[in-house]
Amino acid sequence: MKEDNVSRSDKKNTGSAPLSSERQTSPQKIVLVGNPNVGKSCFFNYMSGMYVDVSNFPGTTVSITKGKYHNNDLFDTPGIYGVGSFNDEEKVARDIILSGDIILNVVNALNLDRDLFLTLQLIDMGKKVSVLLNFCDELKKQKIKIDTKKLSGLLGVEVFETTAVDNAGFDKLEDAVKMARTGKQALELQSILNHVIEKSVPQSDALLILEGNESIAEKYTRPCGTADEREKIYIGRRNRVNDIVDQIEYEDSKKGEIFNLFGRYSLQPATGIPILLVMFALVYLFIGEFISQRVVNFTENTIGKNLFEYNVKSFVGNYTPVDIKLISKDNTGNDVIIKTFQFPSGMDDDQSLKNEFRVMSKKPGVQCDFIFHNALPQLFFGEFGVITMTVTYLLFLLLPLVIGFYIVMAFLEDSGYLPRLATMLDRAFNKVGLNGRAVIPIMLGFGCITMANITTRLLGTEREKSIVTAILQFVIPCSAQLAVIAALLSGAGIGPIILYISVIFTVLIVLSTTLNKMLPGESSPLLIDLPMVRIPRMSNVLKKTYFRSVGFMKEAGFWFFIGALGVGLMQITGLLTVWQNAISPLTTVWLKLPKEAANAFVMGMVRRDFGAAGLFHMNLTVMQKTVAIITITLFVPCIAAFVVMLKERGWKEGMIIWFSTWITAFIIGGIVAQIVI
Amino acid sequence: MPNSTLDKSRKGNFITVVKLPGGEIKSQLIRLGISEGDTLKCIERLPGGTIVVRKNRQEIALGFDLAKKIHVTLSEKHS
Ligand SMILES: Nc1nc2c(ncn2[C@@H]2O[C@H](COP(=O)(O)OP(=O)(O)O)[C@@H](O)[C@H]2O)c(=O)[nH]1
Ligand SMILES: [Mg+2]
Numbered sequence: 001m002k003e004d005n006v007s008r009s010d011k012k013n014t015g016s017a018p019l020s021s022e023r024q025t026s027p028q029k030i031v032l033v034g035n036p037n038v039g040k041s042c043f044f045n046y047m048s049g050m051y052v053d054v055s056n057f058p059g060t061t062v063s064i065t066k067g068k069y070h071n072n073d074l075f076d077t078p079g080i081y082g083v084g085s086f087n088d089e090e091k092v093a094r095d096i097i098l099s100g101d102i103i104l105n106v107v108n109a110l111n112l113d114r115d116l117f118l119t120l121q122l123i124d125m126g127k128k129v130s131v132l133l134n135f136c137d138e139l140k141k142q143k144i145k146i147d148t149k150k151l152s153g154l155l156g157v158e159v160f161e162t163t164a165v166d167n168a169g170f171d172k173l174e175d176a177v178k179m180a181r182t183g184k185q186a187l188e189l190q191s192i193l194n195h196v197i198e199k200s201v202p203q204s205d206a207l208l209i210l211e212g213n214e215s216i217a218e219k220y221t222r223p224c225g226t227a228d229e230r231e232k233i234y235i236g237r238r239n240r241v242n243d244i245v246d247q248i249e250y251e252d253s254k255k256g257e258i259f260n261l262f263g264r265y266s267l268q269p270a271t272g273i274p275i276l277l278v279m280f281a282l283v284y285l286f287i288g289e290f291i292s293q294r295v296v297n298f299t300e301n302t303i304g305k306n307l308f309e310y311n312v313k314s315f316v317g318n319y320t321p322v323d324i325k326l327i328s329k330d331n332t333g334n335d336v337i338i339k340t341f342q343f344p345s346g347m348d349d350d351q352s353l354k355n356e357f358r359v360m361s362k363k364p365g366v367q368c369d370f371i372f373h374n375a376l377p378q379l380f381f382g383e384f385g386v387i388t389m390t391v392t393y394l395l396f397l398l399l400p401l402v403i404g405f406y407i408v409m410a411f412l413e414d415s416g417y418l419p420r421l422a423t424m425l426d427r428a429f430n431k432v433g434l435n436g437r438a439v440i441p442i443m444l445g446f447g448c449i450t451m452a453n454i455t456t457r458l459l460g461t462e463r464e465k466s467i468v469t470a471i472l473q474f475v476i477p478c479s480a481q482l483a484v485i486a487a488l489l490s491g492a493g494i495g496p497i498i499l500y501i502s503v504i505f506t507v508l509i510v511l512s513t514t515l516n517k518m519l520p521g522e523s524s525p526l527l528i529d530l531p532m533v534r535i536p537r538m539s540n541v542l543k544k545t546y547f548r549s550v551g552f553m554k555e556a557g558f559w560f561f562i563g564a565l566g567v568g569l570m571q572i573t574g575l576l577t578v579w580q581n582a583i584s585p586l587t588t589v590w591l592k593l594p595k596e597a598a599n600a601f602v603m604g605m606v607r608r609d610f611g612a613a614g615l616f617h618m619n620l621t622v623m624q625k626t627v628a629i630i631t632i633t634l635f636v637p638c639i640a641a642f643v644v645m646l647k648e649r650g651w652k653e654g655m656i657i658w659f660s661t662w663i664t665a666f667i668i669g670g671i672v673a674q675i676v677i
Numbered sequence: 678m679p680n681s682t683l684d685k686s687r688k689g690n691f692i693t694v695v696k697l698p699g700g701e702i703k704s705q706l707i708r709l710g711i712s713e714g715d716t717l718k719c720i721e722r723l724p725g726g727t728i729v730v731r732k733n734r735q736e737i738a739l740g741f742d743l744a745k746k747i748h749v750t751l752s753e754k755h756s
């Protein structure tokens with residue numbers, strides 16, 4: 001792990017002794033805790049200076065972010081409304097809080113009555129706490145006054161006023177760490193807690209046991225508190241919060257109703273749906289047109305294929321037998337082979353031919369197809385080369401798309417739009433056993449199924465995760481695939497587009513209603529707080545995008561590598577050809593497509609748009625094209641998505657979904673073929 | 678004041694929470710700031726019954742299935 005100890009406050013406070021003297025002695029665990037969207041990550045980025053260890057996903061920082069503050073470990077946690085075990089985010093945060101030495105509790109000054117519940121719980125746990133009262137800029141704007149001194153007195157811990165976006169009050173962060181202390185705990189809790197503590201359970205754990213956290217109770221083999229007991233504690237705490245807020249908050253203006261037009265309009269379907277459509281159009285222009293056409297075209301072809309792969313492959317080709325096909329586009333846009341070079345004992349062996357190849361291959365518009373004779377170069381540098389294809393795919397194709405999507409997601413997240421969209425669509429999602437929050441992974445799926453699969457974590461129950469994961473793998477085409485589909489159907493008229501959309505939509509409805517009926521249990525209802533709508537700060541959006549892209553690459557990259565190795569091995573062992581022949585009857589008779597279309601399905605397993613792109617070169621009728629893309633859309637997700645799905649949902653569920661997509665794709669594709677062709 | 682459930686409230690209504698459903702969801706509601714005896718304002722009611730309420734400066738959306746389990750009294754004016 002890289003370390004960066006030169007945080008900004010470190011530079012400012014070179015003279016301050018107390019923390020630096022601690023530096024050699026006892027590293028502490030400092031944990032940033034707070035409700036969602038209160039600015040925890042702003043503090044984290046500032047305090048840790050450069051970023052260290054990231055995995056952070058939209059709507060859910062389920063994984064913990066760890067950095068260094070002076071000599072101490074600093075943790076960023078998912079936003080929570082209380083310490084508990086109601087969902088994955090809470091469990092992750094809970095465990096870090098329990099093990100933490102110092103809690104920096106970030107609080108939104110505008111929502112004290114919501115945020116202080118967590119503060120009081122942390123104090124009741126007996127943790128050393130300092131409160132960072134954030135959003136002080138908004139306090140002034142909305143003419144609200146908070147008596148910070150009194151608040152500090154009532155809580156029994158220090159309270160520091162901050163405005164994280166402007167780094168205001170950050171000079172006090174070192175004090176906040178130093179002066180963190182245990183606050184005033186609820187009196188009625190102490191007597192109950194005392195007899196649990198006697199039995200050598202730390203106070204923080206004891207409180208959580210009392211509040212009904214089963215896993216903590218099991219850890220100490222203590223009887224767990226009941227839901228009723230928790231309720232009683234919660235109500236008591238809620239009353240204390242209301243009491244405190246009454247004492248410290250003064251509003252100058254009349255009952256401060258900030259009426260936010262955009263926020264309201266985005267809720268009601270009559271206005272919210274047009275807003276959604278405009279958003280879609282903007283996102284499409286940015287990702288579909290700008291990133292996936294222009295940027296990717298440059299990075300994938302110019303940098304990836306022509307620069308990176310060309311040089312790696314011709315370097316390897318110097319020493320090993322290779323045939324090279326030079327391919328160019330003719331004036332109708334079809335690929336034609338202009339010349340095939342043969343180097344039966346490597347390019348270095350035949351300098352004159354090598355030079356001829358060099359010159360010809362440098363001509364504009366010429367692509368080189370290297371066919372290595374030996375198995376190993378083939379495996380690592382060939383068509384599915386573990387080194388060549390993986391690098392091009394990950395860095396030059398996937399990365400720009402992922403960055404594009406994270407920019408959009410961070411923008412939507414920071415604007416406060418997503419929870420409102422979830423609210424507007426809640427009723428529609430209820431029909432298929434989901435609540436509005438499911439819109440987030442599904443929307444992400446149109447960008448990249450792999451990313452979306454990870455985001456299913458934010459859903460409340462296993463049942464909802466299963467339904468959404470299935471929807472993603474079966475029916476949602478990713479952006480790369482959408483681009484190829486759009487190109488294939490362009491000029492075909494409106495008919496095929498309507499056919500395509502209605503078939504996919506029907507499958508979506510049937511699939512989700514069936515799963516809703518079949519899966520046991522109940523889905524969780526929508527309960528979501530709507531943050532203020534505001535224009536996101538670009539610096540924050542970019543920061544988030546950067547950290548998340550790194551996290552994504554770490555998560556998906558390794559597995560993609562493994563996948564490429566697998567397909568590569570299939571190719572050199574000849575299994576790939578066996579495969580192609582095996583499914584070709586299905587292709588010709590049932591789907592009524594040419595035999596070579598079978599290749600598209602094999603390729604489609606590696607990358608979804610590979611599959612669709614393979615159809616370009618075939619002479620298909622419009623209806624054949626439509627059948628083919630319906631089948632490809634319903635067909636299995638790409639290899640990276642597949643592996644991430646296995647990780648998220650387990651082997652059994654993952655394999656069931658994967659095989660079911662095979663079956664569905666061929667059944668539905670075939671039925672459509674039998675009707676329309 | 679007539680007894681009712683939250684899903685019946687209209688935009689602009691003032692709501693007094695009489696009884697929350699039990700179990701985990703109750704704890705979650707209390708944490709968010711909605712507990713029995715509180716007064717909320719209904720600021721949106723979407724077709725189908727999704728309800729958006731405001732408590733102080735905090736807006737909270739509740740799905741229909743949850744809203745219909747929350748017993749409230751409704752009034753046109755702030756009490
Ligand atoms: N106006 C204002 N916005 C803030 C302040 N602190 C954070 N934000 C914004 O609040 C949003 C959420 O911040 P973030 O650090 O991601 O919150 P987290 O979810 O707690 O990690 C971002 O758009 C920030 O720019 C503040 O003091 N004032
Ligand atoms: Mg965060």
